[in-house]
Amino acid sequence: MRSCSGWRRFLLCFSLLLIIFHIFSVFEFHPNSVIEIAPKKRNKKSDHLVLGPAAGQGLPNRLQCQGSKALNKSHFLTPSNASNVGDSISFVTVFTIYSTSLDSHADDKSSNLVTVGNVSYTKKERSMAILNVFINFIEVTMPQSNVIILADPESDLSLQRNKVTLYPIQGEYNRDKLMLQRIRSYIAFLNTRLKELAQNPGHTSHYIFTDSDIAVVDDLEHIFQKFPNFHLALTFRNNREQPLNSGFIAVRGTPESILRAKIFLQDVLEVYTLKYTNASRMLGDHLALAWVIKSQPNFDLRRFSKAQAFIEEIDGASVLFLPCATYNWTPPEGAGQFRGMPLDVKVVHFKGSRKRLMLESWNFFSSASDISDMLCLILMSGRTRYDF
Template identity: 55%
Template sequence: MATLRPRIRAVPLRPVLLFLLVPLIYSVSRLHPWSPEKGVCLPPPTAPKRPDHLVLGPAAGQGRHDRLQCHGLKALNNIGISSDRNYSGEHISFVTVFTTYGSVPDGDGKVPSDTVTVGNHSYSKIERSMAILNTFTNFIKVSMPRSNVIILTDPDSKFSVNQGSATLMPIEGNYSRGNLMLQRIKSYIAFLEQKLVEFDRVEGFNHFVLTDSDIAVVDDLGHIFKKYPHCHLALTFRNNKGQPLNSGFVAIRGTRDGITNGILQTSP
């Protein structure tokens, strides 16, 4: 007697293959940049808009007794002018790294082709960078007139600063665009090593603030060193798990131990 077998329902092959190939097609499309075929007029994909406003919220380390926090909007609304009354008495040198690319020597008559238009005025990229650098030094001259500004730069870089506002210090290295972030750290280390060698030959000492050149100093930062006399090194934290330390602002006490710890902590 023949037994009845249950019918096996056939699964359509085409939907299964499509289901398996969709992740592969998506991953391959992410590897190749968007480029429309010749003759096809399609709009490029829209990039996500970056925020253009301040986001006020909890900061990294907020509430800890050993971390300073910025409060209010003083830098935006009410920039105070420094005076002898709020001078902390601490001598500080601001140290930054700056270089130019494709510099044109003054007076050769060449017109830069990489112009940038801001409002009704056009500037070359070098002129725009120099404007930012001069703004950086001008803020320090107003807020901390007793401080020095030291600019670490490529010996082959051709630019000048207003006499008395800053000191240029050439340091050998690879200042190419792709290596600039790493070279900045190496230039800082070379500078601190030189200060460590000179330490015994210099009377007294001054503190160092390693910083980016696109910031505005709106108050006397000497209070940091005066309020925390046992602090050798001050770092800035940010809400980023991958890069919790921001190398854009590092304060180093000008003692032998402070400079030594600064060299160790800034080493890549």
């Protein structure tokens, strides 16, 4: 029995040696096999722009680039020919920095510094830089618009910008509940506007609620002119689980529209708190939006498969659905199908690790003053994970 057992151990060890020898042989004679570990390398974030080929070349209605030069310029507005007529538009965003001070010395480790161009930022300063670039793009493409920042009353933002108003709203602004608080802040803001309109009816101001990590690259006034009957607008994409993105919500400035939008968001908030509290830090708002829309008995989800605007009645509200491809376009990150950038893109959303790309894009635009060329830079850089 002992000799038999020893013989089995010998065969097992010999078999393992053969397998190991075979593996080393494969790597020796097929060096390209190491490509299999590339996905792990791609997960490492880059501390500088990484340019790749511009996707979508040769496809119709897609931005065509030669290097960082756009070959098919679009109709992007400039301050000299931007519209100065019509109702006013205000951009509304929720912002917090999780600290009452912006003192750069609070970050005592130099490893926390991130350098973009010639400027180094602490974590807190990065957040403020993103907010300032958000405002910068609006000043360029929609110079007549206002920016309203819904913030924790305890935050010390120290922000002095023209046409920018800090609007304190009490709430829970911690990281784990920020998305919930964002919806609550939107509702509180709309409720205040309703009261103000009741006391002082007259001038109409439309509102576009957005994340602060977006770049408005074209005038958006046409939304309210081309679609005169909607109460609120949402952006959609062809995604089964999360077809709606809450990073862009437009509300017409009439009392009825503001009331309808408020009631709609209250429904979303109720679904959020009942069904998706485990996703309160992120994604829960997208899921709650989708649940409210999908719960409508006559809503045709197949309409999300085509990047075309449409209007539907949702619980008494006239909701305009705008394609993310134009109004909430995000540079794809990592592998996957990528058919380039639509030529009519108007809003670029720098989600997640794309924050460095947002700052780099503004720096590029500041030197080149050409939005189309800047979009080529974004297109060539959009598939890399950056260090923000």
